Amino acid sequence: MSKSRNPLISIIIPVFNIEKYLSEALESLISQTYPYWRGIIIDDGSSDKSSDIADYYAEKDERFTVIHQKNAGVSAARNKGLQNVSGDYVYFFDPDDILHPQTLQIAIKEITSRNYDLVTFGAMKFYEDTALPLAEKTNLKIVDQLSKTELFRLFFEEKYHCQYCKGGYVYTRLYKKEILKNIWFDVTKKVYEDEDFCCKLYRSLDPNFKTLYIDTPLYFYRQRRSGAIRSARIKRLFALYSCRRNMLQYFDKNSEEYKILDKARLTTLIKLMQISLTQGYNGAFSLFRKILLSREDISLKTFLPYLFGPKYARTYSENRLKKSEIKNNRLKYWE
Structure with missing residues (x-):
């Protein structure tokens, strides 16, 4: 398949004073086995070296673009990213976390082969002594034909039957760009803006909406002491x-x-x-x-x-x- 026929993923990366972990996060994007992505880094008024690191990666890899703005919070930064997306799909990535090398490849394969509007994959917390499962994935646990109501359960039901996919987190999903039209983050929220966003998205979906989830950890969420x-x-x-x-x-x-x-x-x-x-x-x-x-x-x-x-x-x-x-x-x- 030629490069022009491969779907392009816009990755929205809000950055604020995260110099200690930013390079590792961006390297995990560069290491993706699916190469057709565009990283939109929104530097939200960082006062540490995060701005310089972001600019360095934009020079190192032309797939990165950096937008510098005054500090306005993570919701405003993500909204700025949404205003600048291009291509076919959208993904949100937090700059202190890590992606499995095959995350984008697995997600794009499943979402396109079934012609779904979004696909959910698993997230796993990791600490300083956690051994991350970064080897090639051969046993993906895929649950297909998830109804709209089941998606809502996955968002908000604490005892939902999956192991890794529970929760209203935006970073565990790959979205078709069209379904995010006119869906924005609430800039008044400093935390749990993800749940509000997922709820807005859910309300916009067709009643006959179908999707799937991959109950395998492909996103690694850094657990910080704060x-x-x-x-x-x-x-x-x-x-x-x-x-x-x-x-x-x-x-x-x-x-x-x-x-x-x-x-x-x-x-x-x-x-x-x-x-x-x-x-x-x-x-x-x-x-x-x-x-x-x-x-x-x-x-x-x-x-x-x-x-x-x-x-x-x-x-x-x-x-x-x-x-x-x-x-x-x-x-x-x-x-």
């Missing part, structure tokens, strides 16, 4: 709860999507309540327990720790968070 700090986790949980609450307005209360999203919001609320109890705040506990009692979509195991009042619930929450922190302390996070 995200493991409890204060940062609380802030992110509040943001996630607010995001999911706001997205509920997009759906009818009797719809399957509303039920899925509302349960995801409840899961976030439970995590927030656990942290509040460990900090001695139980003013909202009665209302929280009332909410749990009103639900028919949660198990007795989930509800039981909160049945006997705030004192028992606090002990349970402290034990849960202590176990979580012990586990986190054993992990070798990146700085």
